Amino acid sequence: MVEFKIKYPVEPEARVQKECSIRSKTSWEEVLEVLEASAAAYTRNTGLKGAFKKTKEFIESKADTVERVTKVIPDVDYAKPILGTLTFLLQAFQQTSKVREEVKAGIEKLKRKFGLVEDYIAMYSTKEKVVDAVTTLHVTILKAIEDVIGYYTRHIIIKGLSALWDGKNYEKSLLQCLENISKDGNELIHEANTAHKQETHEIAGNVNKLEHWYKSANDGISNIINEHVRRVEARLEREESRREKEKARYEEDRRFFQRQIERQQAENKELKQLFYRATTPEPAALPAPTVVTQHDMLDFLISTDIETADIDYILSQRELIIPGGHDRTEQIMKSTQLREWLVQDDSKELLIHGNSEPEPISPVSFFCALLMRNLRGVEQFRSIAFFCGCHPYEDFGGARPMIMSLLAQLLQQQSFDLGFIDHELAYRMDDGDIGAFCFVFRQLVHQVKNTESVFCVIDGINFYEGFDEESLQETAYVLCSLLDLTRERGVIFKILVTSPSITVDTRLAIEDEDYLALPQRDANALGYSDLRFERQWREGFGAESEG
Template sequence: MANNDPLSDGSSRPAAVDFIDNRLPKYHPAFINSSCHYDAEDGKYIPNTQDTSSTEKSSAVSLSDSSTKLEPRIPSPRPNWTNIEALKSWNNLFPAALSRLISTSQEPSGRSKTEHSIRQGKNDWNAVYNTLENARAKYEQSNKMAGLLRKTGENIAPVAQALKIASNMDPGSPYSTPILGAVKTAASVRQQVLEEFNDIIPKIYDIEFFLVTFPDDHNISNASLDLTVTILLAIEQTIGFFISNRFVRGVKAMGMGASYETDLLKSLNTIKAKSKTLLEEADKSQMHKFDRHSQMMERGQQQVIQGQAHLLNTVRSLLIDHEKQKKEHSLQTITTLTIQNETLRSISPIQSSMWLPPPHRPTPAHAWYLNQDTLRWMMKIADADLIDVSVINNKKDSLAAKDIAQAEQIVHTQIFCNWIVSPNSAKMMVHWDLQPPKIVAGISPLSLFCSTITQGLRIKQRILSVLWFCGRHIDPSEVGEQVGGHCMLASLIDQLLRQHTFDTRSLSSSFNMASLQQNDYNELMGLFEWLVKELPNTTTLFCIIDGVALFEREEHWGQSAPVFLKMVNLTNDPTVPAVVKVLFTSTPGTGMVRGAFEQEDLILEVGNLPRWASAPSEERMTRELGG
């Protein structure tokens, strides 16, 4: 496949790609791993697949820093319910459970005409529970054991006392054996009733929790309904146990022996079984939910990776157009100057020797000068842009996929294409005021957009780019002293020095070196302009600033405003040989900086762009922009 990239060295892999893939990883860990790799046959970056990611890892472009550690997202705590009236899902389920109880089992004979019925006029849990409490109070009074059954649970000392009395009877007495057996049987039933009903309220809370956690899961709702019906049936039978005559209970206990209150005990055991079933269904639902979540996360990550590759290739295609237009523009200029020169020579009486270049004058030697490494050390903010990009790439999963996809639509707008393709210097502002996206730790989808297109810019020869994320540099607790416009200016200088070789021997005659070594703000402003003007006319410089509105705050505006103005003015400065492209992005929109773009209608509002139904797709962007 022919390589039509004007920025290539003519081989199947452009020299810029070889430089980024093979050399940059030695200078910074941000370039070690990648979600995309350059495909020589297609001549573009494509997302890594499972098969190619391991083989391409050594030659992949990445801006993720493995040394950057993310703070784990702390899940919200489980709700701590203390009032059953607040259990919305449980109370919604209760009428259906009571209706099923009425339709599937008969009420004890004569119960419907008494105050102890839970079916007649009982429409909610409180009414049923109050009926149980009234029966319990009658039971306590008849047995003179106040406090035997409470909502929070009590001990069973009275039961133990009854067993002790019975066991102290004369074993030889003809009454001791049946009485002892009856007492033991009755005590065992009372003990089991007390223990099981101590656990009823926690089971209700479990039902509420699972219904809320899995609101659309029919398995959970059915298991919850079955458990609730079983609880109501057990309550009805327990009320019968409480309100029965004490003497009758004793006779039944002696006469029935092991069969005493079997229906009630069976219901209590059924509660355990139904509760276990609900827990098992919840485990299954949780596993299913986790599996679906994992699949969705994997699909979302793949879509974001594909979207980034698409964006990279979009930028690459636009840069190729930009370089072609620059060459055409240069050829037109050379042709025009040549014609003018020949015309002047044909009509001018001046000797042709006058057109010879002036004699070479050696540049005076300087006693000393600051080399680029020293200048970078003086900035004290080395590689801040690479660190920021690494953090942003690692945070991208916290951003909404639909917002990332909408931000990607910027590259399809006419204003963006004009800005990046034009052979001349240009400026552009991107706002996101309408329906603004979610912002995480000062990072927005626009931050990811700026990070991605910069990755595409930095694989091109004769393309330089400086980058700054205001949202990453407003909180001293996160980035220390790297806050505000002064640090932004120092970082822009550091990035220029890292990407281009300058002749710094004349600096000492142009700047106050003592002030420059002290990082004096005014000296740095002059140095930034000097460096830009030293770039050759074959170079295009991209200045990309994200989160501009954050630096319009009062505490930052004094030192950030001159830097913003300097970058904008460089796009209109005829003494700057290089092409300068300035892109400012901000969510929310800016209040003051917008004035430099508004009159020329150079502001793009992302909120007005179409919202794609699909997730971000790097493959889609690659196809559309690469084509």
């Protein structure tokens, strides 16, 4: 509308007075309402205008008759004005009837142009030339509408005079505007087609770029997958190699330990034979010199009471652990797996995943500390523990300090016969041979009475899983040695392995029925209570132990 007013600054006369002005309208709907109202007024056959329209229609259909009638009208003074007027209107209406058909056809084209403009402006609103072509077409349409309204609202006698005086040029500006609509519409179509070709070219370019990107991305993904496969295969090869080395080492240790047992048995047999062959009392033979005493062994291990310090420290952190919303003691104590692990009168293993963050001291660590405090209060139990989170690798932790600590704890709880330790075995321990420590630990467990149980707790095993290959192999060796004790006759060995988060290698070594994954903590669960724990301990385990 702004462009229309700039191009055609002077509004035709009488538009405002006849309430047919479109220049104050703010939408196409309002403009078309004025156009329709003008057309309706034009077609209305009432009043003086209606009389003229009826006379016009009659004269147009009976032109020849009127000409004949005028010839016979008397040539009197009062008849001359009527005769002149009829003749004048007849000629004028013959011209305007042609214009009317062209105007009607032009308006039909105008309606179709509106739909075309709306489609193109929606599709190519970002194309400047298309928008300019649309604006030009809008201005042309507004000019045509204004001229059509002028045609409809102009007095019919004036139309007749215009037709009579202008002849074939009658309403030339109106017809020219209607022609301009077609011209500007064609220009819009041209610009739209040009924009379409440009967008098609851009889309084709984008498709090519997308195909290139897709190929690059696909190649990249394939490379990543292939690299992952290669790493997995390499890891499997390393794992297989590790297992083979572990198996060979285990076999070597087995043969060594078997020789030790056979040598011990041979010495015992020889001593028995010498005893029974004796016919006269002789001075008692001196026992074979002991290579290592129990006191010497404890001094050598240098790990006395570290688990006691760990337990005291963990229990002292209860105010930091329990209020954090991760208390697991209630869930563990109510689990069927723990109850079976505690009360069954044979060896058993159990793995617990805490379903929490991998913190060095976790809520599961707190439970393990409570469990050890109560186990050590039962006389017929031998209880040992190691908290991996308290002894990280970078602080001289690992599988070797673990087995040495367990060995020292067991030595502190009863007297053992260490005669099976010869110089070769002592040298191997002094050299840090982890297999030698595992062998000595196994021999000590077999010396525990079969009426007594050995409880072993390893907390935070996940901290020893993700280290270097050598450390992982040592951890696997120690853990397998401990798990193997649950399958040997003549001993009751119960091992509980825990982790605040999910483990991989350890989980593969445990049967499904010996695995407990803690659920998410219930928001309505009760907080930890010492009294409730003690009651659950007495009701769950203590009562059955007494029975």
